[in-house]
Amino acid sequence: MTREEEVRQLESLRECAEDIGLGAEFLESAGEQNRPALTLRMPEDEDGAANEIVCSFLPLEEDKVKFTNYLQLYMEIPGEIDDEMMPSLLVFMHQLNQIFAVGQCFFRFEDMDGSKAVASRVGVRYTLASPVGQDVDEGCFCESVLLLNDAFDFLKYVLDAVKDPQKSKELIQQLQEMLVDTLRESLPR
Secondary structure (H helix, E strand, O other), X not given: OOHHHHHHHHHHHHHHHHHOOOEEEEEEEEOOOOEEEXXXXXXXXXXXXXXXXXXXXXXXXXXXXXXXXXXXXXXXXXXXXXXXXXXXXXXXXHHHHHHOOOOEEEEEEEEOOOOOEEEEEEEEEEEEEEEOOOOOOHHHHHHHHHHHHHHHHHHHHHHHHOOOHHHHHHHHHHHHHHHHHHHHHHOOO
């Protein structure tokens, strides 16, 4: 996909996002690779906080990917993760990744002291595929953005819960019940 095609599609998706009431800004160059990107600002929650989604096409080599373009939707929760949170958070993230309709939770690692990678943040990403030569479907894009935002909100709730052992225990039970229900509903009858 050429840069011009990426720009054209991201501009079209910006208009689509604005049509459903999201704040949207097109960035000609973003990130380490200076790729075009689209940032979406979700509606504010009751606390006045608004999530932000960064959308950009993955720069995959044409000899490896010939039939599909991939648009990545990425969100990251601000704030550091401490070592005490990690065990519970790993369990929660594993279960959440089985429940979410779209998106996957992950840790972003950083080399803090040169000798080991340290998980510094939690993020959610989803990659929307579209055939080469076709634009990203706007309906699929908007619906995926809204579902990803819901997943992100739930992940923020989970991050808050892991700080309290009792809350954490209750939440793990709820997630296990949700997972079992999801599995039951997906089985053929």
